[in-house]
Amino acid sequence: MTPARGGTRRPGRGTATGVPVDEPARPDRIRRPVDAIRFAASCALLVAVMLLVSIAQQTTHGLQTDIAEGTAHAPRLLLSLATLASSFGVLAVPVAFAFERLFHKDGTRVAIALLAAAIAFLITIGLDDLVVPSAPGGVLDSLIWGGTATAPVHTDIAPVIAFVTAVGMAGRFRWQAATWTMIGLAALTGLTASYASVAALAATYLLGRAIGHGTLYAVGTPNPRPPGTAVMGALERLGLRPERAARLDAEEGGGTEEARRYGVVLADRPAGDGPARVPPRRGEWHLDVRVLDRDQQTAGVLYRVWRLLRLRGTMTGRALRSLRRSLEQESLMAYAVDAAGVRTPRLAGTSEVGTEAALLAYEFVPGRRLGDVPREEVTDGLLTDVWRQFRRLQAGRLAHRRLEDGAVLVGDDGRAYVTDLRSGETAAGDLALRLDLAQLLTTLALRAGPERAVRTAADVLGEEALAATVPLLQRVALSRATRTTLRQHKDLLTRIREQIVRLEPETEAAPVRLERFRPRTIFSIVALSIAAYIVIPQVGSLDIGLLVSTATWWWVAVALGAAMLTYLAAALMLMGFVPERLPLWRTVLAQVAASFVKLVAPAAVGGVAVNTRYLQRSGVRPGPAVASVGASQLVGMVTHILLLVLFGFLTGSANKATQDLAPSRTVVIAVLALGLVAGLAVTVPKVRRVAASRMRSMFSGVVPRLVDVLQSPRKLATGMGGTLLLTVAFVLCLDASIRAFGGSLHWTSVVVVFLTANALGSAAPTPGGLGAVEGALTLALTISGLTAETATSAVLLYRLLTLWLPVLPGWAAFAYLQRKEAL
Incomplete structure (x- = not known):
């Protein structure tokens, strides 16, 4: 037999069946996805325990007191016996299990477990002796009940837990019971002797588990997957007589599937009712065997959990499936599909392959996947045959859930076969069946075009079914692979809808809401949480009593009115640079929403993103939308620089005190040095290309957009008027904040102070220019002649009105515009 492609081959090792199996060399160790998931989960729970104990210290102290009082009444003899047994058994049992594994020639696993135990021991020693003494009063101190007699992590138990986790005792219930009993007794001893608290024991357990799973994933676990010879042995136990076999998925360049595939030639083929075939020629297989490996059942679990949480109803199956459940689900689906009259490879048998795998043996059907068939060979007859098989699936209430081009096999006889039944569902609901139709429509449209896919579907299923x-023709309803392919065919779903509407003009095209929430909802929640985290400490630092008692409320009201005026000005500024007509009220709401977003993004980024999205939702094409926002930003920047130069000159003439705001020699030298570095960097071709591409993407289409605005005097007046009004409103708000606390500055000084601080805030990478604006304003106002107390109070009031107070209205406006699909 000619070796298949994909690497050097060697006969598989395992059960001595004498059947030659052509397959790639098995790796000695593998990295299991489940180890990474369990490591991440253990770390997350460890952080949660630490945060919980830090917040609820009194509860932790009370729980520890109750345990101490309860164990004080326990018989001392029993406690002494428990201490003696745990002191001996907590190490003796794992050591005995290690020797048992060595006796069975499983030394690699024992070595990995010893490595995990050593890492755990070093980490716990470091935590107890180095970290805790240097962080008094922190979270770790609260774990140990506020005293020095206890340890934050149980040094004796953590390495044992890491060892047990890494060595693997699955299926060995007696060893598991003995080991965890000893660990439990050791924990009880620590509680009664006040050596560790409940929180410390929880942290110890989670730390040990995290180290054990992390070590397994980093080093790799010994490969538990049975070789091909073991698979052949399982087939023989089914009464089949394999003669030779080879890996098929490696030949096809796969290797990423959740199951291995073997082609098997039988010594004498059993009779069956499968597809009619001529006697097998040399190189043809009788069986297509799928092997489900236990360690692969968690592959993609995080994605499945995300889909399960995100999508409504029963659109997705279970996120986590055991090996037994996966075997039963595919077997049931195979029998149900065959009973429904759907053309599919017949399931000849199923069997476990040891404790780490199971197999499903299908009758082999020679052919190609639909995705491998050239487009010119995808005839209308083939498409019609696919739809006929699909109609039988629908009639039997069977949902396939993965009707991609790999799930349709085009046999050498020219007929279509339905395969890949691992995700199928029997007794499916209407939504699942309609989603299958949407998926298959998209799959066939990618291969044959929307027109042919819809026409052949209508001939078989009817126009009402398509309508x-x-x-449901939405990207979120399709499989991950199909969504990835649609990135190169962005208008395909729209074209499919148009074809269906032509057949059935009365079709209701409003999309069904399939998602419980959208990713942007997560963004809103995270943004609000971050904003609250930033806002609460800032508001808490304000001396509210002093502000209330010393502020002149008339000027506070003026400052508030000026702050509200900034949103109208920003709306006019945007509307002036958009030739399309925009509603004033909704545009103002978009600017209010931007005040919420800028708390989680730099000031120069949040507003641009919100306005661009708002224009696109308002009917402006993506290119012109970006150009319009870029034009308004460019004009605003130029205006800002001109005003800064102009009022800097006026201020120097009107008020000598503000001459200190002129750049110092150090600043000039720093600016020149930065300019020299930037100039040298631009001489590098790669840096120059990156900078040019960034500038093009930022300002592409800006000049044509400005030309459009210049042709409309009304638009130009609106845009420039909004730009100037925005500066006037902010200056008025700052000036009123200063006067609210009895201060007074020349109005030109206030303009220069605002323009300087606003430039720093736009350049700062912090959300809303946080820190940079406050520091610049306070320093500038103090240099200009205000007392430090008046300057600080005025800046706090100004930032309260322009940054913090709009957070809740901004969030409400953001949510409202999202609900109205304006953002």
Whole structure:
């Protein structure tokens, strides 16, 4: 037999069946996805325990007191016996299990477990002796009940837990019971002797588990997957007589599937009702065997959990499936599909392959996947045959859930076969069946075009069935692979809808809401949480009593009115640079929403993103939308620089005190040095290309947009008027904040102070220019002649009105515009 592609081959090791199996060399160790998931989960729970104990210290102290009082009444003899047994058994049992594994020639696993135990021991020693003494009063101190007699992590138990986790005792219940009993007794001893608190024991357990799973994933676990010879042995136990076999998924360049595939030639093929075939020629297989490996059942679990949480109803199956459940689910689906009259490879048998795998043996059907068939060979007859098989699936209430081009096999006889039944569902609901139709429509449209896919589907299923699918033709309803392919065919779903509407003009095209929430909802929650985290400490630092008692409320009201005026000015500024007509009220709301977003993004980024999205939702094409926002930003920047130069000159003439605001020699030298570095960097071709591309993407289309605005005097007046009004409103708000606390500055000084601080805030990478604006304003106002107390109070009031107070209205406006699909 000619070796298949994909690497050097060698006969598989395992059960001595004498059947030659052509497959790639098995790796000695593998990295299991489940180890990474369990490591991440243990770390997350460890952080949660530490935060919980830090917040609820009194509860932790009370729980520890109750345990101490309860154990004080326990018989001392029993406690002494428990201490003696745990002192001996907590190490003796794992050591005995290690020797048992060595006796069975499983030394690699024992070595990995010893490495995990050593890492755990070093980490716990470091935490107890180095970290805790240097962080008194922190979270770790609260874990140990506020005293020095206890340890934050149980040094004797953590390495044992890491060892047990890494060595693997799955299926060995007696060893598991003995080991965890000893660990439990050791924990009880620590509680009664006040050596560790409940929180410390929880942290110890989670730390040990995290180190054990982390070590397994980093080093790799010994490969538990049975070789091909073991698979052949399982087939023989089914009464089949394999003669030779080879890996098929490696030949096809796969290797990423959740199951291995073997082609098997039988010594004498059993009779069956499978597809009619001529006697097998040399190189043809009788069986297509899928092997489900236990360690692969968690592959993609995080994605499945995300889909399960995000999508409504029962659109997705279970996120985590055991090996037994995966075997039963695919077997049931195979029998149900065959009973429904759907053309599919017949399932010849199933069997476990040891404790780490199971197999499903299908009758082999020679052919190609639909995705491998050239487009010119995808005839209308083939498409019609696919739809006929699909109609039988629907009639039997069977949902396939993965009708991609790999799930349709085009046999050498020219007929279509339905395969890949691992995600199928019996007794499916209407939504699942309609989603299958949407998926298959998209799959066939990618191969043959929307027109042919819809026409052949209508001939078999009817126009009404297609019309019911229009609301479900959404990217979120399709498989991950299909969504990835649609990135190169962005208008495909729209073209499919148009074809269906032509057949059935009365079709209701409003999309069905399939998602419980959208990713942007997560962004809103995270943004609000970050904003609250930043706002609460800032508001808490204000001396509210002093502000209330010393402020002149007339000027506070003026400052508030000026702050509200800034949103109208920003709306006019945007509307002036957009030739399309925008509603004033909704545009103002978009600016209010931007005040919420800028708390989680730099000041120069948040507003641009919100306004661009708002223009696109308002009907402006993406290119012109970006150009319009870029034009308004460019004009605003130029205006800002001109005003700064102009009022800097006027201020120097009107008020000598403000001459200190002129750049010092150090600043000039720093600016020149930065300019020299930037100039040298631009001489590097790669840096120059990156900078040019960034500038093009930022300002592409800006000049044509400005030309459009210049042709409309009304638009130009609106844009420039909004730009100037925005500066006037901010200056008025700052000046009123200063006067609210009895201060007074020449109005030109206030303009220079605002323009300087606003430039720093726009350049700062912090959300809303946080820190940079406050520091610049306070320093500038103090240099200009205000007392430090008056300057600080005025800046706090100004930032309260322009940054913190709009957070809740901004969030409400953001949520409202999202609900109205304006953002």
